[in-house]
Amino acid sequence: MSTLTIAPNSAHPLTVSRLGYGTMRLTGPQVWGEPADRPQALEILKTAVESGVTFLDTADYYGDDVTNRLIVEALHPYPNNLVICTKVGATRKPDASWVPFNTPANLRTSIENNLRTLKQEQVQLVHLRLMGPGGVPLAEQLGAMFDLQKEGKIQHVGLSNVGPEELAAGLKMGEIATVENMYGYAQRTTLRDAHGETKGGEEVLALCEQHGIPLVPFFSLVHGLPKAGDKLATLAKQRGLSEAQLNIAWLLHKSPLLLPIPGTSSLAHLRENLAAADIKLSAEDMAYLG
Structure with a gap:
């Protein structure tokens, strides 16, 4: 599996597999509670790492705190x-709703919780997820993250769910190692956050490429967008691939700085997704997909 390097010019660059694994789907319904099949969830994590995946994406609010505990049970001590x-x-909240937790004190609490549950002395990479307009200013949130980095609790700081203006503002404050946004074949032009705000997806990728910042796409295959994936479905059928596999392959060919993290709660689907790393798309294929 090919690799890319996060923060290559820093004192502590991180070289990871081009295809990662997102753990969110290992939880119960609505990203809440324990997995329906805990043994399979643990096997998925083990199989991903044994197959060459060296980048796992998690959050302490997945579950609540379910994916962190699964990672520890399956993989600690870590490779x-x-x-x-x-x-x-x-x-x-107890009703499984998602709410901001982004004051400096909140962010410190979250980092301490991740360190405890993941059994780490330092979190290698943390994305600050923006939860929509209003509330705590970006400068205050990101400033707190850089403070935690100076304390040694965080190695690298990234941003998530940002538009080009927010990313540009973040870059003026300090080094942004990665960006994690919704991005994929069916939603390249825009993305919408939980509040319905539209942000430029392609513009963020262009800014990432300009600064050599890997973009980690989540929810990269969105179903139900009218005609958005017609060509993807057609080419997938011609090649004997699933649409998910072709979407992953498209991402890997679209830019060398894209780091897909397809998630699944099925071991069979994990193996299908991993196989996508070996799919070759020609210039004609990419031109056809557009």
């Missing part, structure tokens, strides 16, 4: 080359 990326900026 030396494994990078565990987490997110902060949100939390969950």
